[in-house]
Amino acid sequence: MFNESRIVHNSGEWNEYIGQIPDADIYFTPEYCKIYEKNGEGQAQMFVYREGNDFVCYPFLLRKVGDLPAVRQLDLREDLYDITTPYGYGGPITNVKETGKRQDLFRRFSKAFAEACGELRIIAEFVRFHPVLQNHRDYTAVEPAFNRNTIHIDLTASESEIQGRYSRDNRNRIRKALKEGLTVKHSPINEIDSLLSLYYKTMDKKQASDYYYFPRSFFHDTIADLNGHIELIEIRLGDQTIASCLFMHYNQFVHYHLMGSDKDYLRLAPINLLVHHAAIWAKSRGYRYLHLGGGSSGNDNLYRFKKSFDETEANDFYTGKMVRNPEAYQYIVERLGIEEQGSYFPVYRV
CATH class of the missing domain: 3.40.630.30 (Gcn5-related N-acetyltransferase (GNAT))
Known part of the structure; x- marks a missing residue:
């Protein structure tokens, strides 16, 4: 079967893909992601893995590690990058609905994306998954971990x-x-x-x-x-x-x-x-949904206020992380003399 992996920058092409995914939210659009590019948080990109009419789209911000003042002093031999979800929620999404087919597609997507990370010299990846879409269930390669609850109103x-x-x-x-x-x-x-x-x-x-x-x-x-x-x-x-x-x-x-x-x-x-x-x-x-988000730090007063709009249920918000190039990542961390800071990732951005 024909398959293709590519990075998309062009907003028109980006929207063509997102427009074919009925569950897509504003967080996955180029218009939203590029607001954070303009804010100096990285270059907005979308990785697309496609097999015929089936595809996975993964928007993210590509950040140059060497732009960090502390890392700049290390005089790295080549440019290295990490990626993160723009402020809010995201992660990979697909137009495939059937569970078994979806799982198989994501396995192949994960392999293709790992290869792309190597080619792009991406050393670390951080994902904030969508708490209503629950797309952490699809992208297990980054070992999703529960972060906190969020609240939505069922309209x-x-x-x-x-x-x-x-x-x-x-x-x-x-x-x-x-x-x-x-x-x-x-x-x-x-x-x-x-x-x-x-x-x-x-x-x-x-x-x-x-x-x-x-x-x-x-x-x-x-x-x-x-x-x-x-x-x-x-x-x-x-x-x-x-x-x-x-x-x-x-x-x-x-x-x-x-x-x-x-x-x-x-x-x-x-x-x-x-x-x-x-x-x-x-x-x-x-x-269908008015999503209010969660608390500032777990189930705090802000969360309890939002919870007062639906006392019956809550969403589970997951994050995922992966060191894509352990050797380069560890080199930077050791040279900077940084120790792990709880769940903060990547640690050199603390």
Whole structure:
């Protein structure tokens, strides 16, 4: 049987493949991946393994290891690279549905990708799998490990069933928000000044790492590149915006993406109302899932808040990792004098 392995850069060709996969989400598109390329996180690429009409697509960011200041001093003999999933979720996906055929295809895909990693001088690979699609079950070569739970709202249920899965406290807080006079507005996607101000204040409140302080250009790239697949929903008290969030939508999925809120008004439950409204809006548009994500570190307060929107079930989020070139990887780690840092991978990027 004819088979082919190749790296795809061109957005048109990339979208041709992704468009043939009914389960594909926005995270697998070139438009999404290239936002992070523009943010300086690596080169957006997609590896395609194809056998006739059957194929596996694997988007990732290719990062030059030698660009790290500490590694640059080692004077490596050749350029080396590692790969990672862009912020969010991803991993390989396929257009093949039948289980046995799918498993066989992924075995051959894994072999072909291992060979490609050797040719491309990729020494390490990190994958964040999609918690709803559960594609970690397909790509076992990277030894997927449970990371944490995430929550989604099942939009195929009726509105009363959706709200019936909320916690009692959550339902009360939504009623409180409405009683306090909070309103919902779908704002023009280019009017993000309130979102930016609230987002940065929220990061300050959470004492977030530097990574999450995305520059303004990142937000502008997000709304430009995802045009038609992104919605800006805001909560207002009178004329004041007190919570603002970008929701991404594609195929069956809607995702709670980048959010900011005014801490002085959290007692009015604006985020409860925001998520509830987004669920009803997304259901009315025919989507099946509103994915809220998980906590910052396991099943923390943020996770428990999201869990209040569905007390009945949770998704399992898996990550995978593999050292593709043990000799080169170990050489860098030993030369830098770095010890393993728990689950952090690759360790030289700690």
